[in-house]
Amino acid sequence: MYISSVISILIYTAIAAAIIHFIEEGPIVTYTVGAIWGLLTIYEIISPMIYYNHYRYCITDDRIDIRKGVIILRHIVVPIERLHQVEVERGPINNMLGLANVSITTAGSSVTIDYLENGVAEEIISELNDIINSILRSRNVVA
Numbered sequence: 001m002y003i004s005s006v007i008s009i010l011i012y013t014a015i016a017a018a019i020i021h022f023i024e025e026g027p028i029v030t031y032t033v034g035a036i037w038g039l040l041t042i043y044e045i046i047s048p049m050i051y052y053n054h055y056r057y058c059i060t061d062d063r064i065d066i067r068k069g070v071i072i073l074r075h076i077v078v079p080i081e082r083l084h085q086v087e088v089e090r091g092p093i094n095n096m097l098g099l100a101n102v103s104i105t106t107a108g109s110s111v112t113i114d115y116l117e118n119g120v121a122e123e124i125i126s127e128l129n130d131i132i133n134s135i136l137r138s139r140n141v142v143a
Contacts, residue, residue, distance in 0.1 A: 001048035
């Protein structure tokens, strides 16, 4: 989370510098761009801590609950019976840090369980597959 925040701050800095350099309208533009850059930078520094404090997930036999957010807190409930695809995603930065995301797709939406250790992500995939297979067996459907 902090690495993506640092990347965002660098992008904000480049955009602010370009605006100030190419639009020479006076100090009002400079102060406005500086204030916006400052607010975005503060947000990017604080948001990973807030996100981490709010982030929770729980997998039961019938659903997946995910709570996350910084300014807007979201509570997502996905019924396991509705799952279409479950996969492990590893981007280059997550891969270097030994982290992975579990992407869960249903007919109507897609959710992600973020920033898991590789082993935990694989355990979640295995657990979800076991739950789905047991649901199918209880319905007398061949998996």
